[in-house]
Amino acid sequence: GAVVSQxxxxxxxxxxxxxxxxxxxxxxxxxxxxxxxxxxxxSLMLMATSNEGSxxxxxxxxxxxxxxxxxxxxTLSTLTVTSAHPEDSSFYICSARSGTSxxxxxxxxxxxxxxxx
Amino acid sequence: xKEVEQDPGPLSVPEGAIVSLNCTYSNSxxxxxxxxxxYSRKGPELLMYxxxxxxxxxxxxxxxxxxxxxxxxxxxxxxxxxxxATYLCAMSGTSYGKLTFGQGTILTVHP
Numbered sequence: 001g002a003v004v005s006q007x008x009x010x011x012x013x014x015x016x017x018x019x020x021x022x023x024x025x026x027x028x029x030x031x032x033x034x035x036x037x038x039x040x041x042x043s044l045m046l047m048a049t050s051n052e053g054s055x056x057x058x059x060x061x062x063x064x065x066x067x068x069x070x071x072x073x074x075t076l077s078t079l080t081v082t083s084a085h086p087e088d089s090s091f092y093i094c095s096a097r098s099g100t101s102x103x104x105x106x107x108x109x110x111x112x113x114x115x116x117x
Numbered sequence: 118x119k120e121v122e123q124d125p126g127p128l129s130v131p132e133g134a135i136v137s138l139n140c141t142y143s144n145s146x147x148x149x150x151x152x153x154x155x156y157s158r159k160g161p162e163l164l165m166y167x168x169x170x171x172x173x174x175x176x177x178x179x180x181x182x183x184x185x186x187x188x189x190x191x192x193x194x195x196x197x198x199x200x201x202a203t204y205l206c207a208m209s210g211t212s213y214g215k216l217t218f219g220q221g222t223i224l225t226v227h228p
Binding site for chain 2: 004034
């Protein structure tokens with residue numbers, strides 16, 4: 001149980017275009033989903049927290065208009081990188097937390113590698 | 118000073134060795150402690166989850182939390198080459214809060 005998928009697993013796009021990444025919880029309902037960014041050999045940096053049906057809460061320094069997050073259902077959240085630039089190239093990972101009361105564990109997706117040329 | 122400190126290693130051990138991985142933290146509000154394993158180019162996988170102080174064992178893995186010292190550990194017994202990965206500690210102050218991660222320790226277990 002507790003499987004989270006991400007699509008696509010990797011994507012290459014040209015500078016100035018937008019890219020959408022999907023995160024799905026396959027066998028549980030995720031009231032909260034998180035989006036992280038990870039640079040090579042570095043830890044996960046939380047970008048934003050999204051609750052189903054609510055606006056996402058962004059971490060300090062993360063541009064809301066650049067990284068659009070939508071959590072429209074209990075099993076799906078999307079991250080759209082708008083007007084991507086080479087410095088946005090990174091490994092983006094989502095995680096999901098079950099709505100079960102008291103459960104704190106986050107289950108991670110396999111990640112999406114974005115390369116902006 | 119980072120809230121969570123973790124030695125990035127790399128740590129290289131022979132197969133069968135006991136591995137000790139550690140994190141220290143500065144925020145006394147942290148009560149929930151987790152260890153994740155991350156293989157290269159994959160998402161992190163939850164290994165162990167501990168609430169407050171104490172020990173927890175699961176197979177070859179033992180997690181220890183010492184809140185008085187703000188120090189947590191993960192022990193891996195009879196280490197295997199398949200244990201080679203990056204190990205991340207993570208912690209939170211509440212059951213619904215965000216996780217704060219350590220930098221991760223790169224572990225290699227050689228045959």
